[in-house]
Amino acid sequence: MQQFWLAFGFGLVTASVLAISAVGLSLQFGITNYINFAYGDFMALGAFLTLEVNSGFLHLNIWFAMVGGSLGMGVLAVLINRFLLSPFARRFDKTFYVLIVTFGLSLIILNVIYAIWGANVRAYNMPIEQVLHIGPFLLTRNQLIVMAISLSLMVLVHIMLKTTRLGKSMRAMSDNTTLAMTSGIDTKRITTITWFLSGTMAGLAGTVLGITEGNLTPASGELFLFVIFAAVIVGGVGSIYGAMAGAVLIGLATEISAVFINPSYKLDVAFVLLILTLLFRPSGLFARPGKA
Amino acid sequence: MSAFWYYVFTLLFFLFDYFILAMGLNIQYGETGILNFAYIGFVAIGAYVTGAVSMPDSAGTGQHYILGLNIPFPINLIIGGLTASALALIVALISLRRLRTDYLAMVLISLSLVLYDICNNFVPLFNGADGLYNVPEPMAGVLKLTTNSFVPFFAGVAGVVALIMWFLMSRITRSPLGRTFRAIRDDAGVASALGKGVFRYQLTSMLIGSFYAGVGGGLIIQFGGSFNPSAWLPGETFVIFAVIIVGGVGNNIGMIAGSLLVETLLVHLPAFLPSIPSHPGLIEYVDAMVIGILLMVMLWFRPQGMIPERIRRSPISASTPLSSVTAVAARAGAEPLSTVEEGGAS
Numbered sequence: 001m002q003q004f005w006l007a008f009g010f011g012l013v014t015a016s017v018l019a020i021s022a023v024g025l026s027l028q029f030g031i032t033n034y035i036n037f038a039y040g041d042f043m044a045l046g047a048f049l050t051l052e053v054n055s056g057f058l059h060l061n062i063w064f065a066m067v068g069g070s071l072g073m074g075v076l077a078v079l080i081n082r083f084l085l086s087p088f089a090r091r092f093d094k095t096f097y098v099l100i101v102t103f104g105l106s107l108i109i110l111n112v113i114y115a116i117w118g119a120n121v122r123a124y125n126m127p128i129e130q131v132l133h134i135g136p137f138l139l140t141r142n143q144l145i146v147m148a149i150s151l152s153l154m155v156l157v158h159i160m161l162k163t164t165r166l167g168k169s170m171r172a173m174s175d176n177t178t179l180a181m182t183s184g185i186d187t188k189r190i191t192t193i194t195w196f197l198s199g200t201m202a203g204l205a206g207t208v209l210g211i212t213e214g215n216l217t218p219a220s221g222e223l224f225l226f227v228i229f230a231a232v233i234v235g236g237v238g239s240i241y242g243a244m245a246g247a248v249l250i251g252l253a254t255e256i257s258a259v260f261i262n263p264s265y266k267l268d269v270a271f272v273l274l275i276l277t278l279l280f281r282p283s284g285l286f287a288r289p290g291k292a
Numbered sequence: 293m294s295a296f297w298y299y300v301f302t303l304l305f306f307l308f309d310y311f312i313l314a315m316g317l318n319i320q321y322g323e324t325g326i327l328n329f330a331y332i333g334f335v336a337i338g339a340y341v342t343g344a345v346s347m348p349d350s351a352g353t354g355q356h357y358i359l360g361l362n363i364p365f366p367i368n369l370i371i372g373g374l375t376a377s378a379l380a381l382i383v384a385l386i387s388l389r390r391l392r393t394d395y396l397a398m399v400l401i402s403l404s405l406v407l408y409d410i411c412n413n414f415v416p417l418f419n420g421a422d423g424l425y426n427v428p429e430p431m432a433g434v435l436k437l438t439t440n441s442f443v444p445f446f447a448g449v450a451g452v453v454a455l456i457m458w459f460l461m462s463r464i465t466r467s468p469l470g471r472t473f474r475a476i477r478d479d480a481g482v483a484s485a486l487g488k489g490v491f492r493y494q495l496t497s498m499l500i501g502s503f504y505a506g507v508g509g510g511l512i513i514q515f516g517g518s519f520n521p522s523a524w525l526p527g528e529t530f531v532i533f534a535v536i537i538v539g540g541v542g543n544n545i546g547m548i549a550g551s552l553l554v555e556t557l558l559v560h561l562p563a564f565l566p567s568i569p570s571h572p573g574l575i576e577y578v579d580a581m582v583i584g585i586l587l588m589v590m591l592w593f594r595p596q597g598m599i600p601e602r603i604r605r606s607p608i609s610a611s612t613p614l615s616s617v618t619a620v621a622a623r624a625g626a627e628p629l630s631t632v633e634e635g636g637a638s
């Protein structure tokens with residue numbers, strides 16, 4: 001039983017990382033209506049930008065570096081959308097083209113990271129942590145901070161979507177872009193802001209993944225991608241709250257399964273859940289009409 | 293044989309092999325419109341199975357793998373292809389009917405990553421991260437081939453296989469089956485309104501394409517004698533997409549042009565360049581970026597590829613008098629059909 005609670009604690013950590021990444025992916029998907037297959041590499045690039053600020057010439061504390069790396073990734077995401085993705089999406093009706101472009105972008109970004117930072121396993125420069133006993137859980141201070149960041153970010157996203165003008169515009173665009181445009185919403189501006197948020201969250205997720213795992217490699221984001229997809233599909237594609245719920249579910253399931261099976265396969269459990277969802281509830285837990 | 297000819301035949305082998313792989317992905321993506329981002333996974337399964345069935349029982353080899361049946365050359369290749377198709381059948385039954393293009397692509401790329409994860413970690417299956425090695429060279433014993441004469445011989449074999457596969461594929465694409473595939477690609481809603489069972493055709497297309505993937509993979513493992521997870525990272529699928537998009541989507545001849553440009557010139561030729569001592573691997577990274585950029589430039593400026601798809605005209609041309617049915621359809625044409633399209637696209 002004690003093992004179960006330990007795994008539950010780790011599950012909450014994984015869920016926190018997943019929630020940030022899944023919500024970032026879903027926000028952008030809701031607005032532009034195509035999946036960004038380079039999202040995993042956005043995460044890795046953000047993580048390496050953080051590494052540069054953390055252990056490069058600036059030598060900033062990891063948490064300040066994280067803010068820098070994430071915002072940097074947000075700006076890059078805006079530029080990538082402005083000069084690459086949005087022209088392709090505007091020019092071609094079929095989503096095929098832009099999907100293949102994001103897939104190609106993932107290859108390019110991955111190799112840019114390899115070329116700049118090399119293929120070695122790296123780690124952030126942060127003090128060695130003592131493990132804390134909190135109730136039945138065993139967690140480090142960093143893991144607790146990550147959970148707090150994730151939780152407050154989710155609350156912020158919720159407040160933004162429900163109360164601010166920006167959030168309402170985003171929800172309107174996600175429901176019907178044309179209608180939103182005719183109602184006087186500046187769709188171009190909203191799209192740019194969304195890409196900024198999505199990129200920032202990708203960078204943040206990549207960094208906290210590196211912090212909680214204790215190491216980072218250029219391919220770490222890409223290999224994490226299917227877990228994010230599983231969270232998004234299980235939760236219901238296009239639904240932000242679904243993404244949050246899916247993240248918690250997948251995060252807990254993967255870590256708790258490690259108690260029973262060889263931990264090397266714990267992430268593959270996410271794929272099993274994805275298949276089960278497809279078989280029994282293809283639209284996900286929180287289905288949105290017209291999106292699946 | 294000089295090193296030069298050794299290179300030439302190696303390049304030729306990869307040209308033929310990627311021609312086969314490109315034809316398989318072309319029928320899925322180019323003809324039917326299935327965005328199969330897991331393609332390299334099917335290639336890998338074909339390769340592993342082809343290798344494993346042709347190897348002796350794993351007991352005395354120092355490797356761990358299943359099968360090990362000593363099955364000789366052409367048969368093991370076919371078994372590899374069929375296994376890839378069998379995997380495609382399972383995948384298609386679960387995901388093809390339920391999902392829109394981009395969710396299908398999400399599920400498939402996840403599948404590719406999971407297959408990779410499992411083959412990499414689960415040693416008893418295909419020897420884990422070390423992969424299979426010492427795979428017997430087909431027919432080397434019978435024809436008394438040495439390591440040197442095997443390379444040109446097997447490049448020739450791959451050429452013959454590619455020719456057979458191309459002949460079969462050109463029959464398929466020209467047949468009513470191929471026509472239906474293209475109708476589904478252009479608009480699945482219209483195709484189903486005309487009474488075509490879209491799912492059944494997509495399934496067929498997946499099976500045919502995966503068989504090509506399996507055979508292409510089987511040739512790779514027998515040519516090199518080894519195969520391990522580093523050879524099929526999910527990004528490799530993108531190289532094959534680049535081959536068909538650069539060559540010309542929906543055109544079998546375009547596949548050989550794309551395979552020549554992307555696979556031979558961009559992927560394998562730079563491997564022979566001397567590496568820069570201070571930056572090991574840099575050439576490889578830049579190479580991958582160039583392929584990505586080339587594909588984007590090609591998509592933007594010439595989306596139809598180097599050799600575009602031929603416009604196939606039906607025997608009923610504008611000058612032929614319309615039969616009553618087609619005349620009615622033509623007159624009623626535009627309006628109702630476009631509603632069908634919108635309904636189908638959602």
